[in-house]
Amino acid sequence: DVKVTQSSRYLVKRTxxxxxxxxxxDMDHENMFWxxxxxxxxxxxxxxxxxxxxxxxxxxxxxxxxxxxxKERFSLILESASTNQTSMYLCASSLFKGLAGxxxxxxxxxxxxxxxxxx
Amino acid sequence: QKEVEQDPGPxxxxxxxxxxxxxxxxxxxFQYFMWYRQYxxxxxxxxxxxxxxxxxxxxxxxxxxxxxxxxxxxxxxxSQPSDSATYLCAMGPSGGYNKLIFGAGTRLAVHP
Numbered sequence: 001d002v003k004v005t006q007s008s009r010y011l012v013k014r015t016x017x018x019x020x021x022x023x024x025x026d027m028d029h030e031n032m033f034w035x036x037x038x039x040x041x042x043x044x045x046x047x048x049x050x051x052x053x054x055x056x057x058x059x060x061x062x063x064x065x066x067x068x069x070x071k072e073r074f075s076l077i078l079e080s081a082s083t084n085q086t087s088m089y090l091c092a093s094s095l096f097k098g099l100a101g102x103x104x105x106x107x108x109x110x111x112x113x114x115x116x117x118x119x
Numbered sequence: 120q121k122e123v124e125q126d127p128g129p130x131x132x133x134x135x136x137x138x139x140x141x142x143x144x145x146x147x148x149f150q151y152f153m154w155y156r157q158y159x160x161x162x163x164x165x166x167x168x169x170x171x172x173x174x175x176x177x178x179x180x181x182x183x184x185x186x187x188x189x190x191x192x193x194x195x196x197x198s199q200p201s202d203s204a205t206y207l208c209a210m211g212p213s214g215g216y217n218k219l220i221f222g223a224g225t226r227l228a229v230h231p
Contacts, residue, residue: 042125111162
């Protein structure tokens with residue numbers, strides 16, 4: 001089974017603090033993703049990475065940065081936390097492979113989420 | 120207009136009912152379609168996937184894709200209280216490093 005773990009389930013930080021959220025996957029997946037999830041807005045993609053040291057902006061990258069130094073680990077960084085970054089943060093990973101039979105690309109497997117509160 | 124529209128509910132049904140969850144989309148390039156289930160305070164877990172059009176069945180769950188209408192459905196037969204969760208549809212074009220586009224999720228409550 002694919003396992004995606006996130007460093008914290010709950011986190012409380014103060015405005016202006018630098019916040020690190022870590023995600024680790026154990027299935028040698030190529031792609032990793034960071035989302036935030038807010039009521040009524042669904043899942044919104046912040047950043048994703050398709051290879052070590054590679055990153056691509058998602059739909060809402062402002063105020064965030066990411067780091068992927070190792071294949072299994074993808075970190076989300078809030079440079080200076082603000083109250084509007086209070087949210088549930090979800091990490092996901094997927095294995096890129098060509099379509100073959102019943103398999104297909106980009107099934108994403110999610111971690112349990114980190115509920116971040118910024119005061 | 121959002122690329123993927125999903126009624127947020129909540130949807131409340133009695134145990135044993137047939138549940139129909141739906142999403143509409145606007146991008147004709149979408150080729151693969153997924154349903155995720157998310158229990159409260161947990162991450163989404165993949166429930167069903169289909170590629171292109173057609174139906175797929177897995178136990179009490181059936182996923183349908185109608186590409187001509189840009190409409191996908193998830194049916195749950197003999198619904199159970201343990202099915203109470205938020206159901207998210209997700210979709211994307213085939214291949215490459217393309218992103219999945221998620222619906223906002225429908226909250227389902229199955230009461231005994």
